[in-house]
Amino acid sequence: MKRVALLAALLLGAPLPAMAEEMPRLEQHDGRYMMRVDGKPFLILAAQLHNSSAWPDVLPRAWPAAEALAPNTIEAPVYWEQFEPARGRFDTRNVDALIARARASGKRLILLWFGTWKNGQMHYVPTWMKADTATFPRMIDARGEPIDVMSPHAPANLEADRDAYLRLMRHLKEVDGDRHTVIAVQVENEPGAIGSIRDHGAAAERAFAGPVPAAIVAKLGRRPGDWRTVFGPDAEEAFGAWTTASYIEAIAAAGKAVNPLPVYVNTWLRYKDKKYPGIDYPSGGAVWTMFDLWRAASPSVDFIGTDIYTDDADEYARVLDRYARPDNPSWVSETGFDAKTAPYLFYVLARGGIGFSVFGIDDDPMTPAGEAAVAAHRANFTLLDPIRDIVAQAAFDRRLFAAAEAPGRAKQVLDLGEGWQAALAFGPPPWGDTPAILANSPKQSGRAFVVRLAANSWLVGGIDARVELKRVAADGSHGQLLRVEEGDYRAGEWHATRWLNGDETDYGFNFGAAPRLLKVTTGTY
DSSP states (O other): OHHHHHHHHHHTSSOOOOOOSSOOEEEEETTEEEEEETTEEEOEEEEEOOTTOOSTTTHHHHHHHHHTTOOSEEEEEEEHHHHOSBTTBOOOHHHHHHHHHHHHHTOEEEEEEEEEEETTBOTTSOHHHHTOTTTSOEEEOTTSOEEEEEOTTOHHHHHHHHHHHHHHHHHHHHHHTTTOOEEEEEEEESOSBSSOSSOOSHHHHHHHHSBOOHHHHHHHTOOOOBHHHHHGGGHHHHHHHHHHHHHHHHHHHHHHHHOOOOEEEEEEOSOTTOOOBTTTBOBTSOOGGGHHHHHHHOTTOOEEEEEEOOOOHHHHHHHHHHHOBTTBOOEEEEEOSSGGGGGGHHHHHHTTOOEEEEEOOOOSSOOHHHHHHHHHHHHHHHHHGGGHHHHHHHHHTTOEEEEEOBTTBSEEEEEEETTEEEEEEESSOOSSSOOSSOOOOTTOOOEEEEEEEETTEEEEEEESEEEEEEEOOSSSOOEEEEEEEEEEEETTEEEEEEEEOGGGTBTBEEEOSSOEEEEEEEEEO
């Protein structure tokens, strides 16, 4: 019946896309990462629905709000409590409605499994588990009191979550295995514990008193011993991180065995001067101080994302730098629905990242601030989605260069290699030469990128920015612009709408609030 219902829903929508060529996957080489979808490089430009917006009756209102950002991907939750309302009885209607809606609108999906954890607690665990604490025990805090988190040391808890997740992955393979509307799955949501630094139940106490697993000790290059010996003052948080990561590893590995979609875990971050695990952030999550342990304990998790809720440019960049590593791509799994966060997508591009997701886009009613956020993020997605394969491949090959305006950095320089630089000036550019000292624009909204397409061939785009290409090689040659074309890509081919010269190029390339693409050919003399 579920397949019939899904087919009927799809037939009411737009024509279906062609069959997918291959499974979505995360590709890695030389410390860089790239998503491939249908065999092509893919930059994830996502809008994430609010927590309670993935119900079929709500989608007619929520989905258009997501589409207003012009994303190529929608992120939406799957609720364990709805998916398995009674033990062993599964309801796929929400999942099927999401797939049908995505296909009808030509979008990809990332599904967020709200299972054992949601924001460091257990709010989406089914009622039949919550009501049976003898079979499905809670974590115990240091005072011996249960908290609102399922114990990761209880085999029954893991078995129940794993069984439900396996059913989800099997269902996706059954209804989407040849189409790949769903390109990735987030396993749990901001896992870890709010309310205790670690579990103090009997099983947990025995494990904490025992030795750190040999594989973890070896991977981290530490000497063997118990948790306090190996991790010192961080022992309890490290124990919580190992427990949480191992639990999720078992779920992710089982799911991949039946449907090997890319999977990731998102992180409630340790930042903004927050210091106390279990209070300021969920203890056991993949915070930067526990990141190496997490990667060692969860090899089936393809990557770890950052949920960044700050509009401070320096702090945003600092978080990205901690997670953009040879063993992990830059991926903003959630960011605030705010116009101020839009330029930070270009920070991700500068780090060769795989994507960016804006959370909570379906506010009702929409406020002026919300409308400004839609416009700002839509400008990014409208600029980048038509060239998502070019940008993703260039980031992977280290041919993509990008920057965003930040306080005190209204002028920046990008080293493009091959003897060229891009001088950037942000904000509505003044007419004529860029001043030696340039103040930040009121909105600090400037961002720009340059892709090296080939020798002396560049793709340049930006918003509220000026870009000047300069020859800086110490070889006695001088740079020149041979041609500047404004246009777009159509079916993968560049289409020039006009050539620019004179006023449009004498003082660099000036980009306003409307996204534009330029293809530039340079030369020397």
